Amino acid sequence: MKALVIHQFGGPEVLQLEDVALPMPGSGEVLVRVHAAGINPVDYKIRNGSLKFITGKKFPRILGGDVAGVVEQAGKKSPFKPGDKVFAMLSFKGGGYSEFVTVKEDHLCHIPESTSMKDAAATPLAALTALQAFRKGGDISEGDKVLINGASGGVGSFAVQIAKAMGAIVTAVSSTRNQDFVYSLGADRVIDYTREDFTKLPEKFHIVFDAVAKSSFWKCRHLLRKSGTYVTTVPNKALFWHAGLNFLRGKKATFIMAKPSGDDLAIIADWMMRGLVKPYIQQSFLLSEGAKAHELIETERVRGKIVFHVI
Secondary structure (H helix, E strand, O other), X not given: OEEEEEOOOOOXXXXXXXXXXXXXOOOOEEEEEEEEEEEOHHHHHHHOOOOHHHHOOOXXXXXOOEEEEEEEEOOXXXXXXXXXXXXXXXXXXXXXXXXXXXXXXXXXXXXOOOOOHHHHHOOHHHHHHHHHHHHHOOOOOOOOEEEEEOOOXXXXXXXXXXXXXXXXXXXEEEOHHHHHHHHHOXXXXXXXXXXXXXXXXXXXXXXXEEOOOOOOHHHHHHHEEEEXXXXXXXXXXXXXXXXXXXXXXXXXXXXXXXXXXXXXXXXXXXXXXOOOOOOOEEEEEOHHHHHHHHHHHOOOXXXXXXXXXOO
């Protein structure tokens, strides 16, 4: 099968399209023929070595944490059968940038009717990050006020829609050019960070979700109500220090590292089927355009998501 492979850390040019062995599913796994694969900022950070303290230095490596496709092979007692259209967030080892991948059954979910393979592939990691971030922040009740920084990106665009689906009043932060887009996602208010410092807002929020990890708990603490939570997608030393003091105060600081979950993905799939959540895809690429795709994702200026079209 064809796959995008890296043999060393480096720039986009280290992504090479190669022939590799077909993976074989183990117990509790299915083999999926990949039709589309999501591309996320974490992919380029793994590729350039920024996360080698987590990923290790083992090569060759196939990146990619989001897939949508068709079940090719499944066990007799599997809840999935050949021909099923499925999507999933993969484990941290990746493997999505390929024509076939093995996936744990409890990570898989059936693709909602009328959802395209590209839309399905764009969804899992980003949407699960948003959903699990809100849970870690104490969940959202009807009428809760939520602020989302980085609302036009992959995670942020899902966060706006998921927060609204959960009943929140959403204040979103984006650049000037993305304001109309973020309003179209359902945001109640959009702050243009080029003209206004959102950390100076007078409102108090149940959750401040820093989907792009560009701010900090210290800067955002004034935005939180007494029992509010600041959640970021990338921890640092300061965040760990503040999190260590959570037991001493009402306002909390934490971070989210999304975990694959077929059950959580089923919740998102239901929202998608009901029209409450929909991915926005800025551009799609062939696997042979791996370097070009990574050049774009590395700008961190993608509106919504980008994906690989595999079939």
